[in-house]
Every structure is written in C-alpha cells, then in structure tokens.
Amino acid sequence: MLAPKTRSLITIISWATTPLQLIMTVAFSVVTGTARADVDTLWTKLYEPSAARAVHQTANGGYVFVQASPNPEGDSDSDFHLVWTDALGDTIRSRYYGGDSTDLPYSLQLTSDGGYVIAGVSYTSDSSSQVCLVKTDSLGNAEFIRTYGGEGIDEGRSVQQTADGGYVMCGSTTSIGAGGYDYLLIKTDSAGELIWMRAYGGPDAEWGYAVQQADDGGFIMAGDGGWGEFSYNLIKVDSLGDWVWGIGPNATAYYALGKTSDGKFVAVGESCVYDPYGEWCQMRVVKFDSEGATEWVRTYGTLGKSTVGYSVRQTGDGGYFFTGRVIGSYDGLFMVKTNSFGIYGWIFELAPNGVVKGYDAEPTVDGRYIVAGSVNDHAWLVKMGELTSLSIEMIPYDDPIVVQPGDSLTYNGILTNNFGNSTTTDVWVMVDVYNYGLFGPVLRINNIPLAGYQITGGPMSQIVPEYTPNGAYDYIAYCGDYPDTKIDSASFPFWVVGATGVDNGGSGDENLSVPQTTELLDNFPNPFNSNTSFRYALSSDADVKLEIFNLLGQKIATLIDERQTAGFKLVVWDGSGYSSGVYFYTLTVDGEIFIRRMTALK
Incomplete structure (x- = not known):
C-alpha cells in the first residue's frame, strides 16, 4: 500500500x-x-523473397501490400500475392492470384466498394506476356481475373478506377503500335471487359509507367519516351484514347503520377546526364495542369550519388512525399518531403546492409509514412515518422x-x-x-x-x-x-x-510493484554501447516473450520465453556482439504485442 x-x-x-x-x-x-x-524509423518488417510493389493503409490501421511469390499450393512460378498486416507489419493473412505461368504485380489500388484491384504482367512464354487485371472484394476473394494483349510483350504497370466505375491501365506493348515498345493504355468497364486498347509511340522504344484520369474524363500517362522522334514522357489523351498532347524532354523518365487536390498532377522520376564517365541522375518532379502547362519543376539529389523517384503522394498539409532510391557507394531508400511548391522540408536516406529499393509510400492516419520496397530482394515495409x-x-x-x-x-x-x-x-x-x-x-x-x-x-x-x-x-x-x-x-x-x-x-528486488496495466517501457540507456536494460510491467501472470529484431526485421535474440508472475520486470541484455544500428524489441504478453525502438552506437 x-x-x-x-x-x-x-x-x-x-x-x-x-x-x-x-x-x-x-x-x-x-x-x-x-x-x-530528420525522420525516425519506427519499425521495419522483412518478408519472403520478393519486392513489395505497392502499399495502402487499411481501415483497421493495418496495411495491405502486393508482391510476387509462388503459391505454396501451386507450382514454383510466382503469382500476385496480396498480404494484409496489422499496425506493426505482422502478417495477418494473404491471398494468391495467378495461373500456371509467372505473374508479376506492379500496382495496387483500393476500390470504391472496399475491395482491391491489382495490375501487372502475366507471362505466357519467354517472349510473350499480357497485361493482367485482378479485382477482389474486401476480403481478398477474386471477383475477376482478366488478361489483355496480343502475341508480343504487353505489360501493365499502373491501374486506376475511373469515374464510371471501370478501370484504366497503363503500360507498354510490342503487340500493337509503331514498332518496338510503345505506351499502352487499356480502358475496361467495371467487370473488366475491354472497351478499348490503344498504343502511342514512334519506331523506337517507349514505356508507360503511370496513369491518372483528368477531370474532363481524359487520361494522363507518365513514362519514358526514350531518345527517338517520339520522346514524350507525359501524354494526354481524351476519354476515347485519342491523342491530345505530349511533353518531353529527352533524358527524363517519370515512374509515378499523382493527382493533386487542385485537380492538377505531379509526376516523379529521374533526369539523367551522360558523360564519358558514365550516367548521373537526380530525382525529378514536375507539377502541371491538364492542358500540359508546367507549374514548377524540381530536382532532389545527394552529393556523389544518383537518385530516382518511384512514388508520389500528396500529404495533408498540401505538400508531397516522394519515395525512391539512392545509388552510389551504397543502394538505399531515398525520401523527400516538400511543401505545396516542391520546396523540400527534409530529405532522408536509409541504408540497411544490401541493396534497398523503395517502390511505394503512403501517409498514414497518425501523420507518419508507410513505405514498401525491397531489401536484398526480400519484400520490405518500413514505418517512418518525422x-x-x-x-x-x-x-x-x-x-x-x-x-x-x-x-x-x-x-x-x-x-x-x-x-x-x-x-x-x-x-x-x-x-x-x-x-x-x-x-x-x-x-x-x-x-x-x-x-x-x-x-x-x-x-x-x-x-x-x-x-x-x-x-x-x-x-x-x-x-x-x-x-x-x-x-x-x-x-x-x-x-x-x-x-x-x-x-x-x-x-x-526486480519485481518491485504489481502494476495496474501491462506495458513495455523504454530501454535504458538508449542509445547504448554494450549493455542495455529492458523493463516491463505485468498486471497479471502471463506467457511472456521478449525478442530483439534488426532493421531488416530479422530476429537476432530471444531474451525471455516463459510464463511469468505479475510484477515489474527488469532484463539486462549484453549487446556488445552486435554492430551499430537501429534495433527493435518486442514484448508479447498472452498474444498482445508491444514494440519499441533502440539504437546501438559502437
């Protein structure tokens, strides 16, 4: 008392x-x-060999992302793999979609009925593929799976639901068009039935990567126009797919396209310079209206390295969040937060050991960011906060x-x-x-x-x-x-x-009081050099597990795995054998998970 x-x-x-x-x-x-x-890494999770290509927050505060991986109940070829996680990135459930060939997803969107739509590529042979579209309900049950294309290579890179309830997909094709790869645009109805399919390009190679619908019913595409006579990296067509305008320049490619709250568009990609010593690129961003008039252009980079942008999202303050990759002495995640004029507030690089790519990101309801990508060819989610x-x-x-x-x-x-x-x-x-x-x-x-x-x-x-x-x-x-x-x-x-x-x-002793609630508290010291102490409170007897994970989401130590009596607990860990970096420790008490972050400095 x-x-x-x-x-x-x-x-x-x-x-x-x-x-x-x-x-x-x-x-x-x-x-x-x-x-x-700067920003903090709040947690990271590493999944099976693949790449998390797109991610969204779900209504329950968790996340859903799409990757390519083999169905354990099928053949060894990869399928579209939709994965749901809780708020800490732990997998809750997943679903596979695909056939007997290799299927690679690239785009995931939430639909107006609470379901999901996925676009990607379904390979029919080494030299032939088709655009694949999967629509599911909110539980992941497939409502339809459709493919589109000809006898060449047809790829779907981006999908959006349109104002009429149908879908529009952007990609590239060798089946139709002027030769080589051309921009490909496909319009379907709400059941995925093809309405029209159009190609745009010249005799050289052009690739489409992203699409958005304009307020007038037309469509904006972003991509890589190459170096030929066509060389448009931003294109507008009307609601029937007829050409309206195209914008260059050469040595620039855009890989993501977002529609802004004022009805305009922001595209992100890279602009490159070539010299006798090689290629050097910077993340490039352009804001423009539906008539093709440029409002502003920005580039973001880091000294001595190339940068590229793969994702854009508008944030609640009217600014933008761009995600991509930095390439140089290391391959890392590259993120930029800007205001509404593209003036950056911060630039952040994250480089765990290995090759890191950030493909998609989204602001979360708590004011943070969820990022999807890969680390050493394993799917990866990372939660960031300012x-x-x-x-x-x-x-x-x-x-x-x-x-x-x-x-x-x-x-x-x-x-x-x-x-x-x-x-x-x-x-x-x-x-x-x-x-x-x-x-x-x-x-x-x-x-x-x-x-x-x-x-x-x-x-x-x-x-x-x-x-x-x-x-x-x-x-x-x-x-x-x-x-x-x-x-x-x-x-x-x-x-x-x-x-x-x-x-x-x-x-x-270490059990100094019987707390009223169960909780995991901060470790001390933090940052630490060799030893650090963990403490937690148990309001009742419980099965307890205390584990430590590295930045890749790999478990490196289990400190406690037993049933414990109620009380205030203290555990000292010798971390002298581990390198400098960010680590996470999780406490599981009768199935309830608590997580915190710590830093080792050697």
Whole structure:
C-alpha cells in the first residue's frame, strides 16, 4: 500500500535538484553543436523473397501490400500475392492470384466498394506476356481475373478506377503500335471487359509507367519516351484514347503520377546526364495542369550519388512525399518531403546492409509514412515518422539506477533544436510513481534560448528525499510550453530501496510493484554501447516473450520465453556482439504485442 496521498505529495514535490541555480545557468550551455531535422524509423518488417510493389493503409490501421511469390499450393512460378498486416507489419493473412505461368504485380489500388484491384504482367512464354487485371472484394476473394494483349510483350504497370466505375491501365506493348515498345493504355468497364486498347509511340522504344484520369474524363500517362522522334514522357489523351498532347524532354523518365487536390498532377522520376564517365541522375518532379502547362519543376539529389523517384503522394498539409532510391557507394531508400511548391522540408536516406529499393509510400492516419520496397530482394515495409521541432534526452550515469533515500540521481540532460529557426522552450521534470501517478514538477526551467540546430546540455543531479518510499519510479523530462504543450519527452526508471517507511508495493528486488496495466517501457540507456536494460510491467501472470529484431526485421535474440508472475520486470541484455544500428524489441504478453525502438552506437 502507498503512504497517505498528502504525505506522498509533499515528499515528492519537495525534492531538490542541486545546485539548481548553477544548473539553470550552466548546464544548458555546456555542449554545443548542430542537428539536422530528420525522420525516425519506427519499425521495419522483412518478408519472403520478393519486392513489395505497392502499399495502402487499411481501415483497421493495418496495411495491405502486393508482391510476387509462388503459391505454396501451386507450382514454383510466382503469382500476385496480396498480404494484409496489422499496425506493426505482422502478417495477418494473404491471398494468391495467378495461373500456371509467372505473374508479376506492379500496382495496387483500393476500390470504391472496399475491395482491391491489382495490375501487372502475366507471362505466357519467354517472349510473350499480357497485361493482367485482378479485382477482389474486401476480403481478398477474386471477383475477376482478366488478361489483355496480343502475341508480343504487353505489360501493365499502373491501374486506376475511373469515374464510371471501370478501370484504366497503363503500360507498354510490342503487340500493337509503331514498332518496338510503345505506351499502352487499356480502358475496361467495371467487370473488366475491354472497351478499348490503344498504343502511342514512334519506331523506337517507349514505356508507360503511370496513369491518372483528368477531370474532363481524359487520361494522363507518365513514362519514358526514350531518345527517338517520339520522346514524350507525359501524354494526354481524351476519354476515347485519342491523342491530345505530349511533353518531353529527352533524358527524363517519370515512374509515378499523382493527382493533386487542385485537380492538377505531379509526376516523379529521374533526369539523367551522360558523360564519358558514365550516367548521373537526380530525382525529378514536375507539377502541371491538364492542358500540359508546367507549374514548377524540381530536382532532389545527394552529393556523389544518383537518385530516382518511384512514388508520389500528396500529404495533408498540401505538400508531397516522394519515395525512391539512392545509388552510389551504397543502394538505399531515398525520401523527400516538400511543401505545396516542391520546396523540400527534409530529405532522408536509409541504408540497411544490401541493396534497398523503395517502390511505394503512403501517409498514414497518425501523420507518419508507410513505405514498401525491397531489401536484398526480400519484400520490405518500413514505418517512418518525422522528428519534432525540439527533442530532449536524459542519459543516466548508472544503469539500472537503484538508490536509497537521501541519495542522488545523476544524468546528462541534452536539449536539441531540430530546426533552423531560433526558439525558446521550457523544461520541466515530473516523477511517476507506479500504481499512483505523476507528481511535480520537481524541476522547472523557463525560456531556455536555442539557436537554430543547437544542441545544448550538461550534467544534472537530483536528490531523493529521506522519506521517499521503496518502489519503482519514472523520472520524466518534458520540453515545450509549460504545462500544457509537450513537444518532446524523455525518461528513465529508478528504484528506491532501503526506506524504513511504507513502500509502494515493492519488494526490494526486480519485481518491485504489481502494476495496474501491462506495458513495455523504454530501454535504458538508449542509445547504448554494450549493455542495455529492458523493463516491463505485468498486471497479471502471463506467457511472456521478449525478442530483439534488426532493421531488416530479422530476429537476432530471444531474451525471455516463459510464463511469468505479475510484477515489474527488469532484463539486462549484453549487446556488445552486435554492430551499430537501429534495433527493435518486442514484448508479447498472452498474444498482445508491444514494440519499441533502440539504437546501438559502437
């Protein structure tokens, strides 16, 4: 049982941070440097050998993506493989669609009836293929599977549902057209029955990659017009497929096309320069209207590497999120977030070991991003989130921290301005008593000035009062506008032992209290060099599994796999044998999954 509330309140908030005045004037000006606004990897999942070509968030907060993989109940050739996951990327179920030949999906869209439509390629031989269209209901049951094309090579790269409830597909063809590969556009009704099929191009090779319907009923295509006399990488046709206009230039290709909230279009791809030393490309983005008038053109790159864009989505703030690939000394994921004028807010590269490609991405309802692609030819999902404008960290000198009443907690406090503008912030610290609640602030510093990208901090000390009860506590720091606006927070756990008064449910060992809820808390320290500690609370006896995964979603360690009694648990892991990087640890309690992220720095 806890001590009476009045006494506990007086005890906690009478803690003194020493020397307070010295810390207020010195501690936040000791360390200086620069920081760059960026994004965090929240989790990643690696799936079977393939590539996740397209992804969407589902109504229940999970995700659905499409890849090519063999049906275990069929032959060894790949089929369209639709995979549903939960909010953490764990597979819930999947469905296969295809025949006896190799089938490769490229595009996945949600339909107005809650189902899905997939477009891709179905190979009939080494030198012949057809466009394949699959329509399913919301559960993944196939409503129809259709193929389109001639005796040559016909590929479907993009599908959209049209205003009349039918579908339009864009790709390339050698079966019809002017010779070589040409743009291919196919229009069907709602049942997938062919209405018309048209080809566009010259005697050289041209490829279509994306399509959108314009407000006037016509269609915009994006692709690679090659170097020949045709060389159009943006094309408009009317609702019957008749030519309206085409736009160059050479050495440019567009691989994705999005329709914007103002009825215009944004295409992303690459523009390349060729010289005696090879080819060098940059992600290229153009915004234009349905008449072909360009509003703006932007390129995004990184020094010494080539970049290419494969996906575009408009975000809730009117800006855009582009995803693709960076190629250089490593092959990595390349992402750009811009405002509505294409001016970038941040550029991010993610390079796990191996060849990484990002094919599709979508903003999620929580303001983050889900990205689909491949790592070393395995399908891959990664959830990303932006950093806040300010961040705060506390790094304890000892881990785990076990103190007696009258002792002090010692740690480094670090405050970072992640953006380029100067600002001020308040910092305050609360103490969380398990099974009781928050008390404080035990420390409060107002109006700390921070220059753009400044990092500042220093050593801190907190006295634990003589009458503090035994038990488990959290020491929590916030930055923002006290007390209502909390921009970021940091915390670490500590344990009080040796008190002679009434404790808060603790027993003096790692199981210090019986919590009211089951939860996984942050590991400490984080980042870590060799050892780090995990703690979690079990509100009742349960089957428990604690596992660690790398950035590719591969399990590297199982720390706990047993039935445990209720209580507050502490597990110390020796991670000295693992390389620097981002890792994830998951706690499974009677089937319920909790996940958190940590970083190893060697």
